[in-house]
Amino acid sequence: MRGILRLLFFATFVVTGSLAAVLGVDYGQQNIKAIVVSPQAPLELVLTPEAKRKEISGLSIKRLSGYGKKDPNAIERIYGSSVGSLATRFPQNTLLHLKPLLGKSLEDEASVTLYLKEHPGLEIVSTNRSTIAFVVDNVEYPLEELVAMNIQEIVNRADSLLKDRDSRTEDFADKISLTIPDFFDQHQRNALLDASSLATGIKETYLVSEGMSVAVNFVLKQRQFPPGELQHYIVYDMGSGSTKATMFSVLQPEDINEPVVIELEGYGYNPHLGGAKFTMDIASLIENKFLEKHSAIRTDELHSNPKALAKISQAAEKAKLILSANSEASINIESLISDIDFRTSITRQEFEDFIEDSLLEIVKPINDALTEQFGYYNTNISGVSGVILAGGSTRIPIIQEQLVKLVSEANILRNVNADESAVNGVVVRGIKLSNSFKTKPLNVIDRSVSTYSFKVAGESELHSVFIRGSVYPNKTSILTSANKVTSENLVIDLFENDELFQTVTVNSAVVKNSYSSEKCPSGVAYNITFDLSSDKLFSVQEVNSICQNDNDIDESKQIKNKNSRLSIKSEDVKTKRLSPPERLRLYEHIKLLDKQDKERFQLQENLNILESKLYDARNLLMDDEVAQKGPKSQVKNLSEMVKVYLDWLEDASFNTDPDDIIDRIREIGILKKKIEVYMDSSKESLDFKQFKGMLEEGKKLLNAIEDHKNTVENFLSEYGTEFTDTIENVREEFKKTKQTAYISKALSTWDETLTSFKNVISEIDELLVKNVFTEDFREQLFEIKLTFDMYRTKLAEKLHLIKSGDESRLNEVKKLYLRKFRSQKRKEEKLKRKLEQEQSRGNNQTEPEVIDSKDSKGTLLNDKKTASNPTSKEDVLHDEL
Structure with missing residues (x-):
C-alpha cells in the first residue's frame, strides 16, 4: 500500500523548503505509529527499536541506583514493548495511555477515577496550573512532559532513520502532524500542542482530525471516483479509549483535472467506549472467578494490591485478543496474590453476555453522525456507500456483528488497514498544511463539531461566532453594541459548547484617554476579530475601538475610522497552559x-x-x-x-x-x-639471514631519507645562486612556505618515528653480532620484527609525504621568483620607455622615429638584446618547471 501512496503523493515530489522532514504520528491512547517523509525517505514507517510497526503509548521511569556518584537523581526511561511487562512488576513507575488525561484536572473525577482503575498504583497530583502531574520516586512530572518524552523518542528514531538512509544529507524532522479526536476540547488541544513544543527540533505542530486522516488515506487509496457523483462514507473508528463515527463526502469534479473534494458531513462519538473498556470488562470476569475460587481473599485486599490488578489487566488484554479469533481463551497468572497461581478460562459467549448492556452504544456514534449532519446534508443510512473500519478494536467479533445489523455486510469496507490508515492520512495532511512538498492535490473541507461563542462582561446572552458545522480555519469580526466611555477594561468570555474556557481582557485605558463623551456622544463600540485556527483553536485575534457619533450613521465609515489595535491578554479558566x-x-x-x-x-x-x-x-x-x-x-x-x-x-x-x-x-x-x-607467522624462520635482510632494508630506507635531504639541499643551493638577484634568502623562503594541513599533521611525529626506527635498527645490528637466533629467543625476535615492520611502514609513508611536501614547497619558491622577476622586468621596461621618451624630446626629433614592430614570431625587431638572444632567463625557468 505504501508503494501506491508513494506513486500518488510523490509523482510530482518537489522540495519547497529546506532539507527537513515531516513526521506524521497517529498518537493513540494505547499504541503509537509514525511515518516520516523527506526527499530521502518518502512515506517511511518509523519502526520501534524491536523493529515493530507500532509501539506502546507510554514509558517507564526508574531511578538509576548505579548512577549515584554522577547524579543521585539520574533516571532510566524505558520505551517499547518491554514497558508492558514492567507494568506488572513496577506499576508505580509505569506511565501508560496518558492521552485521555491531557487538559484534564483532578476535578474531572470521572476521567481520573477511570484512569486509576485501569492503571493502579500510580500517584497523581495537581500542578499549579490545575493540570495533572505524576509522582514517580518522589519526583513530579507534569503530564505534558511525559507525553513530550514519548514524542521526543519517536522524533529521535525518525532522525536516525533519515541519517541511515543518506548520511551525506542533514535531513531531520522539524514538523510534526498529530492525530487528535474531533471531540477534544480547547484545553486538551492546547495541552497536546504544549507537549509537542517540548520536543527538540520540532518547529511546527499540526493537529489533524483522526477521522479526516482515515478519510484522506481512503480516498488516495481508492484513487478513482465517478466524476460529478457525490458519494458518502462513514469512518467507524473504535480505538482503545473511544469510538468515533466521522461522516464525509467525496466528490470528483466532472473536470477530472480538478482536485477531489473531501468534506466532513457529520460526527458522533463516545469518549469512553473502546478496547480499554472491554479489557476492563474481561478483567472483571477474571477477578470474579478468582474471588469465587479463593474466598479467603477479600475484594478490598485484591484492590489494594496494584501488582495483582496489573497482572489481571495484562491477562485480560491478552484474552481479548485471543477471543477476537477464538471462542475461548485460557488464563494463567503466576503468583497473582499471596503466592497464589490462578488458572481459568473465559469464553467469547461469557464476554458478550457481560457487555450486553453496552451493545446499543456500539452503533450510537453512527446514528448520531447521521442524525446531526452539518448544513444542507441530509443523508440516511441507505445513502451511505460504505462504512470504513479503523482502530484495532473493530476486530472484536461482537462489534462487527452490531455494525452488520445496522449497515449490512456489503457496506462494511475492510480494504483499509485499520491500524495504519490514520498514520498514512495524518502525514499527508501534515505535508499539505506545512506546504513542505508538492503532492497530489486534495481539497479537504474540515468542519467544527463544536459551537464557539462569546459573551461580554455584564451581558447575560451568549453570541454565537462559529456554530457547529462551521468550516475551519475561519476568521470573522463582530461589532459590539456601543457603551459609554469608561476606564474599565473590556472583558470577553469565550465558550465552547456553552462551557467557559478562556477570559480575554482588553486594555481600554487608551479609549478613555483618546475619546471623550463629547467626541463620542453615543459611546464606544468594539470590533472583535475571532479566529478558528487549523488546529481548531478558538481565540480573539484583534480588538479595535470605534467612536460612535450620531452625525456619522454610516457603520462602514465608523469601522474605517477605528483606532489602532488594543492590547489584549488571555487567561485559561479551567486548566492553564505552560508558561514560557x-x-x-x-x-x-x-x-x-x-x-x-x-x-x-x-x-x-x-x-x-x-x-x-x-x-x-x-x-x-x-x-x-x-x-x-x-x-x-x-x-x-x-x-x-x-x-x-x-x-x-x-x-x-x-x-x-x-x-x-x-x-x-x-x-x-x-x-x-x-x-x-x-x-x-609460525612458518617464518626468524633467523640470522632474515634479520640481516631486515637490517639492509632498514639502512636502505635511512639512506633514502638522507638522499632526499641532500636533493633538497642541492636545489636550494642552486636556487640561491640562480635567484640571488630576486630572492634575498632562498632557504628562509623555503622554511616559511607551509605544508598542507594534512601533511603537516601526518609529519608531526616524524622525529619520534625516525628515532624509534633507528633504535630498532641498532637492536637488530646487536642481534646479528651476538647471533642469538634460537628457539628460546623466538618470542623476543618476533616482537623485534613486529616493531621493525611497524616503524618501517610508518617511516616509508611519512617519507612519501615529505617528498611530496618538499616538492610543493620548492615549486612555491620558483613561483615566488617568477612573480618578483616579472615585476622587476615591468619596472625596467617602464624605466626604459621613460628614458627613450626623454631622449627623443632632447634630440628635438632630428632622428627618424623608430616604430617597434614584430616579426612573424612576435619578436620585437627594434630590441637588439631580445632579437639576438630570443631565449631569455624567464623562458629557461619556464622550461625547467
Whole structure:
C-alpha cells in the first residue's frame, strides 16, 4: 500500500523548503505509529527499536541506583514493548495511555477515577496550573512532559532513520502532524500542542482530525471516483479509549483535472467506549472467578494490591485478543496474590453476555453522525456507500456483528488497514498544511463539531461566532453594541459548547484617554476579530475601538475610522497552559535526559563490546595450537587480563569511566592481535639471514631519507645562486612556505618515528653480532620484527609525504621568483620607455622615429638584446618547471 501512496503523493515530489522532514504520528491512547517523509525517505514507517510497526503509548521511569556518584537523581526511561511487562512488576513507575488525561484536572473525577482503575498504583497530583502531574520516586512530572518524552523518542528514531538512509544529507524532522479526536476540547488541544513544543527540533505542530486522516488515506487509496457523483462514507473508528463515527463526502469534479473534494458531513462519538473498556470488562470476569475460587481473599485486599490488578489487566488484554479469533481463551497468572497461581478460562459467549448492556452504544456514534449532519446534508443510512473500519478494536467479533445489523455486510469496507490508515492520512495532511512538498492535490473541507461563542462582561446572552458545522480555519469580526466611555477594561468570555474556557481582557485605558463623551456622544463600540485556527483553536485575534457619533450613521465609515489595535491578554479558566519559563525548564530537562540516555547507551554498548572481545580472547586461548605453540608470555598476559576484566565487568556500573572501557577494549585487541599474528607467522624462520635482510632494508630506507635531504639541499643551493638577484634568502623562503594541513599533521611525529626506527635498527645490528637466533629467543625476535615492520611502514609513508611536501614547497619558491622577476622586468621596461621618451624630446626629433614592430614570431625587431638572444632567463625557468 505504501508503494501506491508513494506513486500518488510523490509523482510530482518537489522540495519547497529546506532539507527537513515531516513526521506524521497517529498518537493513540494505547499504541503509537509514525511515518516520516523527506526527499530521502518518502512515506517511511518509523519502526520501534524491536523493529515493530507500532509501539506502546507510554514509558517507564526508574531511578538509576548505579548512577549515584554522577547524579543521585539520574533516571532510566524505558520505551517499547518491554514497558508492558514492567507494568506488572513496577506499576508505580509505569506511565501508560496518558492521552485521555491531557487538559484534564483532578476535578474531572470521572476521567481520573477511570484512569486509576485501569492503571493502579500510580500517584497523581495537581500542578499549579490545575493540570495533572505524576509522582514517580518522589519526583513530579507534569503530564505534558511525559507525553513530550514519548514524542521526543519517536522524533529521535525518525532522525536516525533519515541519517541511515543518506548520511551525506542533514535531513531531520522539524514538523510534526498529530492525530487528535474531533471531540477534544480547547484545553486538551492546547495541552497536546504544549507537549509537542517540548520536543527538540520540532518547529511546527499540526493537529489533524483522526477521522479526516482515515478519510484522506481512503480516498488516495481508492484513487478513482465517478466524476460529478457525490458519494458518502462513514469512518467507524473504535480505538482503545473511544469510538468515533466521522461522516464525509467525496466528490470528483466532472473536470477530472480538478482536485477531489473531501468534506466532513457529520460526527458522533463516545469518549469512553473502546478496547480499554472491554479489557476492563474481561478483567472483571477474571477477578470474579478468582474471588469465587479463593474466598479467603477479600475484594478490598485484591484492590489494594496494584501488582495483582496489573497482572489481571495484562491477562485480560491478552484474552481479548485471543477471543477476537477464538471462542475461548485460557488464563494463567503466576503468583497473582499471596503466592497464589490462578488458572481459568473465559469464553467469547461469557464476554458478550457481560457487555450486553453496552451493545446499543456500539452503533450510537453512527446514528448520531447521521442524525446531526452539518448544513444542507441530509443523508440516511441507505445513502451511505460504505462504512470504513479503523482502530484495532473493530476486530472484536461482537462489534462487527452490531455494525452488520445496522449497515449490512456489503457496506462494511475492510480494504483499509485499520491500524495504519490514520498514520498514512495524518502525514499527508501534515505535508499539505506545512506546504513542505508538492503532492497530489486534495481539497479537504474540515468542519467544527463544536459551537464557539462569546459573551461580554455584564451581558447575560451568549453570541454565537462559529456554530457547529462551521468550516475551519475561519476568521470573522463582530461589532459590539456601543457603551459609554469608561476606564474599565473590556472583558470577553469565550465558550465552547456553552462551557467557559478562556477570559480575554482588553486594555481600554487608551479609549478613555483618546475619546471623550463629547467626541463620542453615543459611546464606544468594539470590533472583535475571532479566529478558528487549523488546529481548531478558538481565540480573539484583534480588538479595535470605534467612536460612535450620531452625525456619522454610516457603520462602514465608523469601522474605517477605528483606532489602532488594543492590547489584549488571555487567561485559561479551567486548566492553564505552560508558561514560557516552565516550557523552557521542561525543554532543557528533556534535552538533558536525552543526553544522559545517549551517554548511557554508548557506555552500555562499549561494555557489551568489551565483554564480546573478552569471550573472543578466551576462545582463542582455548585453542590447542595457541596453547602449545603460542607466545608464552603474551598468552599468559592475555589469560590474566581476560580473568581480571571479566571479574571487573561484574561490578561495572554507570559510574565507570567511559575512557577506561575503551582502553581495556584496545588492550585486549592489541594483545589478541599479536598472538594471532604470531601464530600466522609460525612458518617464518626468524633467523640470522632474515634479520640481516631486515637490517639492509632498514639502512636502505635511512639512506633514502638522507638522499632526499641532500636533493633538497642541492636545489636550494642552486636556487640561491640562480635567484640571488630576486630572492634575498632562498632557504628562509623555503622554511616559511607551509605544508598542507594534512601533511603537516601526518609529519608531526616524524622525529619520534625516525628515532624509534633507528633504535630498532641498532637492536637488530646487536642481534646479528651476538647471533642469538634460537628457539628460546623466538618470542623476543618476533616482537623485534613486529616493531621493525611497524616503524618501517610508518617511516616509508611519512617519507612519501615529505617528498611530496618538499616538492610543493620548492615549486612555491620558483613561483615566488617568477612573480618578483616579472615585476622587476615591468619596472625596467617602464624605466626604459621613460628614458627613450626623454631622449627623443632632447634630440628635438632630428632622428627618424623608430616604430617597434614584430616579426612573424612576435619578436620585437627594434630590441637588439631580445632579437639576438630570443631565449631569455624567464623562458629557461619556464622550461625547467
